Amino acid sequence: MQKKLEKYFDLLWPICRSLTGDGNRETLKILSEIVDLKISEIPSGQECFDWTVPDEWNVKDAWIKDSKGKKIIDFRKNNLHLLGYSEAFRGKLKLKELREHLYSIPEQPNVIPYLTSYYKPRWGFCISHKQMRKLREDDYEVCIDSVKDPEGSMTIAEAVLPGKSKKEILLSTYICHPSMANNELSGPLVTSFIYEKLKKKTERKFTYRFLFLPETIGTIYYLSVHGEELMKNLHAGFVVTCIGDRGNFTYKKSRRGDTPADRAAELVLNQTERKFIVEDFFPTGSDERQYCSPGFNLPVGSLMRTRYGKYKQYHTSADNRKFISFKKMEESVEKYIEIINTLENNGTYVNTLPYCEPQLGKRDLYPTLGSQKDTTEFVNSIMWVLNLSDGKNDTIEISRRSGIKFEIINEAAQKLFEKGLLKNSENEDGDDND
Amino acid sequence: MQKKLEKYFDLLWPICRSLTGDGNRETLKILSEIVDLKISEIPSGQECFDWTVPDEWNVKDAWIKDSKGKKIIDFRKNNLHLLGYSEAFRGKLKLKELREHLYSIPEQPNVIPYLTSYYKPRWGFCISHKQMRKLREDDYEVCIDSVKDPEGSMTIAEAVLPGKSKKEILLSTYICHPSMANNELSGPLVTSFIYEKLKKKTERKFTYRFLFLPETIGTIYYLSVHGEELMKNLHAGFVVTCIGDRGNFTYKKSRRGDTPADRAAELVLNQTERKFIVEDFFPTGSDERQYCSPGFNLPVGSLMRTRYGKYKQYHTSADNRKFISFKKMEESVEKYIEIINTLENNGTYVNTLPYCEPQLGKRDLYPTLGSQKDTTEFVNSIMWVLNLSDGKNDTIEISRRSGIKFEIINEAAQKLFEKGLLKNSENEDGDDND
């Protein structure tokens, strides 16, 4: 998978993405090779809740030349150089005038910052502070050959893998970042490969929904149309972002904090990772801000590696190919799959012989030669599942309380179910939504 | 304020106070220069719940002379010398007989203890153990020129600062201690200056009630008459005691433990003090014993500095002017004001656009130039308030969960309210009483 991740990373890297525009279309077209995407165009001007889909923005070229005609800043070399959603501009400026349109980070003099001005008309360039300091008095020529088209549209994409249940698991990522690696080519890439893996599964309990949206406005538009359905059907969801670097995993809980998404993610991290972080919800961040707005309050968390804002390369040109690891990205895909498998296999059962223990020996579930000195983990797991299966504890909870790995608890539950010692609880999918 | 605190301390210090008597009247008269006190006389013999207001006690003089006629103990030099509520007595005694009426603390040989015998007739003197040890065989002359008048009365005082709401905040202190400084001239002084500060406020949300009562019996009497009203109207209350020494703040929670009083005090201490103590309720102590008796169970806590019983000067002549600090006492007034302001500004709101985020940029509540690298505390606070304003969390809770200072959360809430993004919750004063 690493080779393939690398190949698609390299294909997607140079493309200039934003809230709208041809770069996003091209990105989704490339991802369509992995994911069976249904791509939609939402017209600029479309209202959604408190927002309006912006004009479509495309850039042909953008540069600054000095008086000798030398291009000192060139959008084609690094698309972060152009302030996102810059107005078109053509003119000659003195250094002092130019400076008002230049952005740099004095504390990180070697990197180009990533900045946007989506909703207020502006033009500008982002440069390293090192370059900023070198600029001399001169007559500069500025060219921004960009278009904001009110007749344009915002491109979004979605894919669904149906399951036995109408209950859904959501994976949501965003496609509006230009050439940065962890934030955010890692998100769309990891999401695509999760899709690829899940598609191969012959049987899925849940229906899976994959969203590739421009951050914020894309998600707000999507929720304005599909929010009510999600409130009805969503079992668990995850925002996939910042998932390609070398750091330990970070799980940010949903606003509700104890949804199946949260409980499965925390269990898996606890049982498989030595170091990781679990954070309570906070209302800044990525698209969980929309999913977990108080009106929706959806069961959506976010599994990341090093969280946005927590690494200094964040939102700069230093968030590049060197900062990420394709090996780690593959492991991220696997970790998501583990969490998903936990949700798939999670069940709430009722012990059919709840008065005293059933005789396990005669059902080949207990050693017939007893010393009790060395009870195996499997026997332990059998006992835990029988004891806690009163219709109130799902197998995630049984695994958490017993400290026994979820796979073993799940295996025990399956065995007990086959032997008729468990039946499904009415609250069968362990869903505390409804 | 320090100068004024000092001036009033020096005026009040020499007065002999007790449950009743002219010393209490004089004390309240002096405090009337700061607080618009309504002073009442409750006749001795008045029954209140399980108790009876005691006879009025006044002392003209009290001393012990040796056989040479030298006054060796003199009430006029230190009013702690006389056992509180001593019966009148005149007579000559041998040392052995006298000893039965002398009290000292062997472990603290240099201090005079503070003792009372309110409800059992006794006479006695309190002296340092050093002096006790020096007493030689002699014929001692004893004079206690005191009166217990069944036709007398107990003096109590109250002041009210009206606010927009009938809901009240109570500040209760006690005036029954003779010449001791932290316990308890600091309480009446700090309470008076809180009054002075709040009186100047042009607008008060809550009505403020200030009580200057003899400890225990005064409070029991007050509650016997006004307890039911307080149960209806009290939003938060504080017993003001031991608030003038140099120690860190101690907050003793109300019996309920999670009232607005408790939540505001704990938040303010957390956000403004480096070292402080928060204690769960316990049923010994001061007048919170009555306010938090199980029948009333009022939302009354107590902000102190070093708590009664926790310093060795407590209830001795060493609790004097040197033990306290007028600077610290002023800071105590300010800390109470901070807590009160937190209660005044606390609000429970409902987000009017709860589905996804409102577009903050167009309302000047969000930077139009976005990098997200350096989200300001103000933007953070806006996000927290919007996300948690579902009618269930008040701004105290939002401040606690976000870790953002209450003033900033409050400012954010005000801005959002002005912009129409918040409305008042029906449970508008964040009161969990009703």
Place this chain on the structure above:
Amino acid sequence: MQKKLEKYFDLLWPICRSLTGDGNRETLKILSEIVDLKISEIPSGQECFDWTVPDEWNVKDAWIKDSKGKKIIDFRKNNLHLLGYSEAFRGKLKLKELREHLYSIPEQPNVIPYLTSYYKPRWGFCISHKQMRKLREDDYEVCIDSVKDPEGSMTIAEAVLPGKSKKEILLSTYICHPSMANNELSGPLVTSFIYEKLKKKTERKFTYRFLFLPETIGTIYYLSVHGEELMKNLHAGFVVTCIGDRGNFTYKKSRRGDTPADRAAELVLNQTERKFIVEDFFPTGSDERQYCSPGFNLPVGSLMRTRYGKYKQYHTSADNRKFISFKKMEESVEKYIEIINTLENNGTYVNTLPYCEPQLGKRDLYPTLGSQKDTTEFVNSIMWVLNLSDGKNDTIEISRRSGIKFEIINEAAQKLFEKGLLKNSENEDGDDND
């Protein structure tokens, strides 16, 4: 008591016990000298829930001789040598054939393991691994002169000490272990001496039920007949096991975790022991597995010393007289008695003067000479009981919250009750079962 414990230990030690058989009858007959046991015989073949009472097993003799006729393994020397419930067998075997019927513990080469095969027909011997390694090629003669009688029965015993209430406290122990000391002669012995102590009490609030059962099948049988009554009447219960060694106390909570049994045991250990362990319920172990099966979910915990499975002598010949201490066993009896006394004395009261404090001085419950500098624990306890007696907190809870020893809290409650300041709550026995 130690001498008597020792005497009965020595009487019981050599007897071969199992799920059924004459050894169990003899054991119960000996214990009848201490406990007024009602002994019952449950016929083999009796069905109970998912189980069937097994055939009665008795052993006359069992040995292995080498070709020289020398007994190298002899059941009469140590009854652990014979695999529990071994089939009868007589024959000559080569070493290789014999080995399939020999059990040892390579990691503990000096001890004989304790093994059983209750429900699968087998024959076998348990030996030290040291002996195992010494066995040479030879013609061995094997004799197991045992009988499994389908016309036999399982012997169980029960004793009841009636109390004022129909609510019961259960002490359950097991009598199915052959010659091992901590697990499990300590359980029946400690249980018997608890009986002896409680019988002497002139007044008992609760009814006490003592069960001496074969582990698992005995308890399952008992619950199949009496389970419903226990669900109605059981206030608290304890499985008495592994209670004679020198280790600190371990309390394993009931499945519910907050029953009177759990709260009393945890309080007593907290207030009387320096080092102890409190464990949450887990569904392996002893008869609490049946009492706490999800259908019954009874308030049954277990006070042990070193818990089963936690010491290396467990289920081997090294769990012998040297491993235990009669002094510790006596202390175990006393600790159970302390917990039982806590349950007996626990009460939920209502303060009859809940508005402010009652005047304690006039009732001789408060010093009339007040300094408050040295409030006694008794006065403290009076205040705690009055303040928390609102019908919601029992005296166990008041002791826990105040940190004051239960006896003192109880004494305070009794005093207050006598003075009419407390009355019984309707929920008078502090029982959260019903």
